[in-house]
Amino acid sequence: MKITVDIPVIETGDLVLRGYRDSDFEAFAAFGRSPRASYVGGPHTRWDSWRAFMAGIGHxxxxxxGMWMIEHRDSRQVAGRVGMILNDGWNEPELGWHIYDGFEGKGLACQAALAARDHAARHFGLDGVISYIDASNTRSLRLAERLxxxxxxxxxxxxTPCQVWRHPRVAQPTAQPAEA
Structure with a gap:
């Protein structure tokens, strides 16, 4: 039996934010092994990456x-992950992002985060969310400011000590009907 999870697809100019595929795991595990994963509790063993991959679907x-897989539209390669997470013990939902090797410095993280943040505000009621960022992760700090x-x-x-960054509200409040 296969259980399906309805993960909406979001398309931007360069990206497709979508659900998880078996074929995404190798790129996911490669990121988990990399020193860049130190900002998200890594580096991780392949087994730890598998559990995190499955947890992403379970979220x-x-x-x-949850978090979407980021697919680069032209190359069809997996470029990272972005989305909203609320793990056990966290105060509130977080907008998080991971950009995989070879896709950094192209504005893709910003494009993906803006799309995910907008969708989460408008469709999930998650607006004005936070991002937990390691104080030494200068790239993520710059991206948070850009956002x-x-x-x-x-x-x-x-x-683990971190900084908490608050994102601006995205969704416009619903106008109240004028009283007669």
Whole structure:
């Protein structure tokens, strides 16, 4: 029996944000082994990456939102992940992103994060969310600023010190009908 999880597809100029495929795992595991994964609790063993990959799918099933796989439209290669996560012990949902080797410095993380943030605000009610960012992760700090997020406070995530950045609200409040 195969259980399906409904993960919406979002398309931008250069990207397709979509659900998980078996064929995505090798790129996912390669990121997990890399030193860049140190900002997300890595580097990870292949087994740890597999569990994280499965958890990404399970997050959608349990919460109704999660992280999308980022596919580069022209090359059809997996370029990373982006989306909303709320893990056990976290204060509130987070907008997170991981860009895989070879896709950095092209504006793809910004494009993906803006699309994910907009969709989450408009369709999941997740607006004005946070990002947990390691203070030494200068690339993510610059991206948060580019996205209009502002430093809110120091915090911890999974026992690790981090900075908490607050994203601007995206969705316009629903206008109240005028009283007669």
């Amino acid at each position: 959608w099933a349990l919460r109704g939102y 209009g997020a502002q430093y809110e406070r120091d915090g911890t995530v999974v026992g």
